[in-house]
Amino acid sequence: MEQRGDIATRARDGASFELRSGQFSLMVLAIRHLDLLQLQSELSDHVASAPALLRGAPVVLDLNPLSQLADHGLLRELVGRIHQAGLRVIAMAANPGAEAAAHALDLPLLGLDRRRTRVVDAEPAEPVAEEVPAADAEPPKPPGPPGLQPPLVLPGPIRSGQQVYARGRDLIITGVVSAGAEVAADGCVHVYGRLMGKALAGASGDVRARIYCLAFGAEVASIAGNFKVFESAPRDVAGKAVEIHLDEGRLEIRPLKV
């Protein structure tokens, strides 16, 4: 279990600062087509549809499929358009080849751990994302099917204010997720109990990830950054066992018939 804000280094009592490690979930803005006008108008509409959540929100720019195409002038223009649409680019995803672009834009690089999540959109022309930088080799894995990460299994309840993140794997909670708690996974999220808090599947962008729970009452559900806020659970699924998946970028909730 990883919790946000665990103290890594505490400065002396009475010092003017305190240096802590913090984990923040950020939205990743992945650019699919480098059509600046289309992008700006679509993005503006999207921000306008949920201004409380999106206006001024920090995002990490993910240029993966486009990184080697774009010249730096174009990139600057792109960031400008994103700002005009209402989002703030605060960093770039550390894709292979992104260093130069990040340097030109004066943005820090943040690691998106793609080795474990695998890119979903079938764009076979770009195997780049799967490449493992040599300096960052993985420790030897235990025997088992290649690429299979065991799920993170936690007993419930996950209580208000707690955060759980299963990096690069599925998350299984055998119990309740309370209102005000957050459960996130790069893979699927399974809750064998009531889901009252926030659930985020595909946290690194896997659009195939799904959310399952025995009784639905989530505040927020998100798959690969496509999220829905529920002021109250829709009547047809409230309190029911449901499956949540992405259907062409739309979050679909359907009751599980067991």
Next chain:
Amino acid sequence: MGEIIVVTSGKGGVGKTTTSASLACGFAKRGKKTVVVDFDIGLRNLDLIMGCERRVVYDFVNVINGDCTLKQALIKDKRFDNLCVLAASQTKDKDALTQEGVAKVIDELKAEFDIVLADSPAGIERGAYLAMYFADRAVVVVNPEVSSVRDSDRVLGIMASKSRRAEQGQGPIKEHLLLTRYSPERVEKGDMMSVADVEEILGVKVIGVVPESPDVLSASNSGVPVILDEQADAGLAYADAVARLLGEERPMRFTEPKKKGFFQRMFGG
């Protein structure tokens, strides 16, 4: 070795100190050598509810700072000679509590007493954190309303991950809920959460239900914990909770609306 029980809630004003005082008297009455410690540094209240406010000479912070011995700071209750109070400091603030200092005092108390009750301050800052950190058991005081339930959920979560027991691999703190300010009439009308609602949301069993009652306020004001008032429903409810904490089975009382008599039905009231 004694047992450390923290009385906590997250939210303020739900009845932690009232509960601590009553449980302490209840345990003492049942023959347990008991000490109740006020962790609310800077907002000293427990001594008032216990009726010993004029006898506070040294306090918890004095003991931690080595200004006095623990024995000098313990105030003997006038009603039970197996009950002591360790008052909070009124002049210092919560930063006066250090983890090592509290550990030393708690371990010393644990060796001396059967039950060490820690009366936690509201919130989740240092005082509250240290009150729960050393606990073996927790009584989480909840009012049957949404914000109190939410805060209790948060506190239960913190307790599960950050306690001495958890860090030393001794298993989790044993959790109990104590519902206070319960009004069965309002539950029946649907404008208050029921015992079952609270148990379901928090996933923890209720160890006692204390009905809303004017007796609690008058008891607090006179420095006599309400458990000592054997005419009061709230006092009886606390006595039941003490018995259950000691492992006895007691049926729940005061959770159903009172049946009104003929005249009351005729004339209201």
